[in-house]
Amino acid sequence: MDILIVGAGSMARGIGTRLLAGGHPVHIADRDPQKAKGLAAELDGDATGHDIAEGPEDSDVVVLAVPYPANVEIARNWAAQLAGKLVVDISNPVDFATFDDLTTPEGTSAAEQVAQAAPGAKVVKAFNTTFAGNLVNGTPMDVLIAGDDDLSREAVAKLAVDGGLRPVSVGGLKHARQLEGFQLLHMKVQDQIGGGWASTVGFGG
Amino acid sequence: MDILIVGAGSMARGIGTRLLAGGHPVHIADRDPQKAKGLAAELDGDATGHDIAEGPEDSDVVVLAVPYPANVEIARNWAAQLAGKLVVDISNPVDFATFDDLTTPEGTSAAEQVAQAAPGAKVVKAFNTTFAGNLVNGTPMDVLIAGDDDLSREAVAKLAVDGGLRPVSVGGLKHARQLEGFQLLHMKVQDQIGGGWASTVGFGG
Numbered sequence: 028m029d030i031l032i033v034g035a036g037s038m039a040r041g042i043g044t045r046l047l048a049g050g051h052p053v054h055i056a057d058r059d060p061q062k063a064k065g066l067a068a069e070l071d072g073d074a075t076g077h078d079i080a081e082g083p084e085d086s087d088v089v090v091l092a093v094p095y096p097a098n099v100e101i102a103r104n105w106a107a108q109l110a111g112k113l114v115v116d117i118s119n120p121v122d123f124a125t126f127d128d129l130t131t132p133e134g135t136s137a138a139e140q141v142a143q144a145a146p147g148a149k150v151v152k153a154f155n156t157t158f159a160g161n162l163v164n165g166t167p168m169d170v171l172i173a174g175d176d177d178l179s180r181e182a183v184a185k186l187a188v189d190g191g192l193r194p195v196s197v198g199g200l201k202h203a204r205q206l207e208g209f210q211l212l213h214m215k216v217q218d219q220i221g222g223g224w225a226s227t228v229g230f231g232g
Numbered sequence: 233m234d235i236l237i238v239g240a241g242s243m244a245r246g247i248g249t250r251l252l253a254g255g256h257p258v259h260i261a262d263r264d265p266q267k268a269k270g271l272a273a274e275l276d277g278d279a280t281g282h283d284i285a286e287g288p289e290d291s292d293v294v295v296l297a298v299p300y301p302a303n304v305e306i307a308r309n310w311a312a313q314l315a316g317k318l319v320v321d322i323s324n325p326v327d328f329a330t331f332d333d334l335t336t337p338e339g340t341s342a343a344e345q346v347a348q349a350a351p352g353a354k355v356v357k358a359f360n361t362t363f364a365g366n367l368v369n370g371t372p373m374d375v376l377i378a379g380d381d382d383l384s385r386e387a388v389a390k391l392a393v394d395g396g397l398r399p400v401s402v403g404g405l406k407h408a409r410q411l412e413g414f415q416l417l418h419m420k421v422q423d424q425i426g427g428g429w430a431s432t433v434g435f436g437g
Contacts, residue, residue, distance in 0.1 A: 127403060127404070133338060133339045134338045134339070161437065166437065168436070168437075171417070195421050195424060195425060196421070196424065197417045197420060197421060198332060198417075198420060199332070202417060204413065205410070205413035205414050205416060205417050206417075208409065208410035208413050208414070209410055209413070209414040211410060212376070212402045212403075212407060212410050212411075213435060215402060215403060216400050216401070216402060216435065219400060219401065220400060220435050222435065222437070225437055226435045226436060226437040227435065227436040227437040228435060228436075229434075229436060230418060230421065230425050230427065230431045230432065230433060231373070231431065231432040231433075231434060231436065232366065232371060232373075232427070232430055232431040232432040
């Protein structure tokens with residue numbers, strides 16, 4: 028699988044680290060190609076940096092590691108090129124001023140909006156409940172996965188397993204609503220639980 | 233605090249067990265008073281069984297341990313008597329035939345419907361993500377709490393702490409939507425994670 032991560036921020040670093048740990052080469056694309064190349068150089072393994080203007084090219088998997096709604100915009104702009112590709116949306120459409128609301132309209136989710144914007148893509152929601160620092164450190168945790176295409180969910184699950192994480196498939200893409208909703212709460216309670224943005228969401232016991 | 237649990241099923245047993253472990257006497261009311269008395273007799277501590285027809289009487293806290301939408305019906309029928317009382321809604325409005333959908337209308341939650349049905353009550357959502365068996369066993373876990381009244385959230389948090397659990401306040405009652413939504417997923421993935429209805433939801437790390 029040829030994997031492209033769009034964005035060169037902390038989540039790109041986290042997911043890139045886990046993909047590389049699992050033996051998967053990664054391409055990283057950013058509006059600032061130097062930033063993408065810089066992150067690629069810092070990662071341990073076969074990583075290359077690119078200009079986002081190059082588009083998704085031959086990548087089979089495109090991870091949109093940019094905030095909402097930029098992820099939706101990229102999906103719209105790349106809609107034709109994303110047809111048939113697996114697109115992973117990791118975004119959290121949270122009102123970061125208050126941490127009390129989602130910024131998506133009622134009855135949908137960021138991931139579903141990505142799917143609407145690129146109707147030919149196989150969109151999977153994943154990695155939105157995993158903080159970047161934990162991904163970098165390799166903290167074992169659940170990766171909750173929603174998507175309408177079974178093989179695409181399974182492909183993301185394999186990437187998670189390869190990277191030392193536990194995938195949990197929660198079903199169709201509509202369940203991105205619940206994944207985005209719960210991560211709002213996880214972010215909101217950071218101070219209360221002493222999370223320090225290093226806590227995890229998951230199923231124990 | 234005088235606490236009444238409405239319902240005498242497995243969740244009434246679980247919550248009753250934790251309340252009694254925390255030193256809080258409980259009343260249990262059911263349509264079948266013999267069932268309520270039977271559960272009270274089985275619990276370890278100061279527990280009494282009642283006929284639901286007695287109403288909430290002098291209880292300060294009323295835990296609605298009945299399924300949705302029976303909880304809403306009880307709240308409506310008891311609306312006048314519940315004014316000023318702390319009402320804890322623990323329900324999961326899940327389509328139990330498919331485990332793939334909530335049965336609440338979009339843009340609301342079971343807990344918010346309880347609050348609408350009993351406008352004078354101080355409604356708190358809690359204990360919907362804690363399985364009954366874990367409550368009976370005293371498994372340490374998070375109790376996620378949503379409610380518009382700060383003191384009511386704090387009162388429920390204290391009951392959780394007294395029972396050996398970790399309360400996490402997630403804010404206003406509207407966040408019951410996210411709590412109910414995530415528990416849908418938790419129930420749905422039981423087979424996949426080998427949960428055996430003994431798994432937990434929470435924040436780790």
